Amino acid sequence: MTCSKTGQGLLTLFEHNGHQFPAIWQHMLPEEFSWMRLPKERMIDCATCNMVVTDGYRPDTKCCSYFPQIPNYMLGLALKDPGCRPLVERVIAEGHALPEGTTQSLGALQIATAEYLANRFGKSQRLRCPFLNAVGECGIYAFRGVVCGSFFCSNDHGDAGDRFWEDFQNVLRQIEVILSQRAMTAAGIDSATYHAQLDAMADRIDEMYDPATGGTQKWKRKLLFGEFFENEAAFFEACADYVIEHINQLYDIATAEDSCDTTIAFKYEKALEQGLSQAQRGEIQCLPETQGDMIPVGALWYKLQLSARRLWEIPFGEGKVSLNPKATIGENRMDDSLSRLHGDRPAVVSLSGNTASAEPRRYFLWNEEVAILKLFADPVVIEEALFEKNEIADFAEARDFLAECLRKSILVKADCSDAAE
Ligand code: SF4
Ligand code: SF4
Numbered sequence: 001m002t003c004s005k006t007g008q009g010l011l012t013l014f015e016h017n018g019h020q021f022p023a024i025w026q027h028m029l030p031e032e033f034s035w036m037r038l039p040k041e042r043m044i045d046c047a048t049c050n051m052v053v054t055d056g057y058r059p060d061t062k063c064c065s066y067f068p069q070i071p072n073y074m075l076g077l078a079l080k081d082p083g084c085r086p087l088v089e090r091v092i093a094e095g096h097a098l099p100e101g102t103t104q105s106l107g108a109l110q111i112a113t114a115e116y117l118a119n120r121f122g123k124s125q126r127l128r129c130p131f132l133n134a135v136g137e138c139g140i141y142a143f144r145g146v147v148c149g150s151f152f153c154s155n156d157h158g159d160a161g162d163r164f165w166e167d168f169q170n171v172l173r174q175i176e177v178i179l180s181q182r183a184m185t186a187a188g189i190d191s192a193t194y195h196a197q198l199d200a201m202a203d204r205i206d207e208m209y210d211p212a213t214g215g216t217q218k219w220k221r222k223l224l225f226g227e228f229f230e231n232e233a234a235f236f237e238a239c240a241d242y243v244i245e246h247i248n249q250l251y252d253i254a255t256a257e258d259s260c261d262t263t264i265a266f267k268y269e270k271a272l273e274q275g276l277s278q279a280q281r282g283e284i285q286c287l288p289e290t291q292g293d294m295i296p297v298g299a300l301w302y303k304l305q306l307s308a309r310r311l312w313e314i315p316f317g318e319g320k321v322s323l324n325p326k327a328t329i330g331e332n333r334m335d336d337s338l339s340r341l342h343g344d345r346p347a348v349v350s351l352s353g354n355t356a357s358a359e360p361r362r363y364f365l366w367n368e369e370v371a372i373l374k375l376f377a378d379p380v381v382i383e384e385a386l387f388e389k390n391e392i393a394d395f396a397e398a399r400d401f402l403a404e405c406l407r408k409s410i411l412v413k414a415d416c417s418d419a420a421e
Helices: 031-035 050-055 072-080 085-093 106-117 158-187 191-200 202-207 218-228 232-245 247-255 257-261 266-274 297-311 337-341 367-374 398-407
Strands: 013-016 019-022 320-323 327-331 347-351 361-365 411-413
Touching: 050 337, 072 085, 072 158, 072 232, 085 232, 106 202, 106 266, 158 191, 158 232, 158 247, 158 297, 158 398, 191 202, 191 218, 191 266, 202 266, 218 232, 232 247, 247 257, 247 297, 327 367, 337 361, 347 367, 361 367, 367 398, 398 411
Parallel strands: none
Antiparallel strands: 013 019, 320 411, 327 347, 347 361
């Protein structure tokens, strides 16, 4: 992708393995990312949203029951897009953004975590993301945050898929933090001074929530934005200009020797943490580490590469594999909401849980997939001869399907003692 000096190429999406990501992400990660095979996540269809059908999510919010951390330069890029600008200006005016990007004050976190603990994710209007537009769509889709861009309520690869997306979020989130601090300083607010100011406000943490807007009180924003107060849009656009100017060095900046010098307002973060109960703290991902060293971006990228490789591993010639004894293949009878949602797939494989009370996990299948699974009714070694059988040779995505079934324990090593998980 080319990117002009005005950054026009960053005001869009790039497609990778069926996913549409903010265009800037491909510049934030090493070139190898363009060859990384990502899970397609065929189990979900966000247009119809299975969670509305099966779990009672609100159709006007779905999983956008969440306050996203959008870094300052992404807000700036969104402001450069005339379609997004009015919405971003409103979010800024409501006090949802500080110089680092969008953040929540303690009062907002307390409300959100109480809703999560009451099992109201997806169901509560109070959790509605401020970036949802009037028709219930993401108003900043090409500029959305890392958690938003890599959240899938169900995945093709079971726990291995969860780990992959978690590692994906970890590396991009770390890069975002580093770049937002560099951009902030370049745009005119020194990052170290900003964090020292936050620390100095720690004992006023209870006074920061603005109940009228759900954002942060004016006095705090005035102190932190300084000369940019009430001219925040210009500041965020200057942050965007920093990443546009350094578009070919973003990963290098994130992995430079001094990248671990990123600042954290320890005292302020500690006060945030103490304002939440133990249970509430477990509900949020946005509190940065208040102790320990920052993991270098290079190490996080390496971990992601390993997770990506594990997604597609097939135990080729390594002992026999069979259908999990706890798996049952049957007809999709379309007798409940989930089976009706997958009504185009004629079959289902059900995996009974490890306890009598656990609901079986169900995966809906095409006939070609059923034919492949039946090859494993008796234990077989996965080797070239198997791929020559008509059932597999005729199905273009057979290898991917086998990898997914192995990750989800639909297929297991024949000598595996705990076959269900
Ligand atoms: S990720 Fe899941 S909950 Fe969110 S919109 Fe898609 S299907 Fe619905
Ligand atoms: S930023 Fe967009 S994708 Fe993320 S929660 Fe908000 S509306 Fe949803």
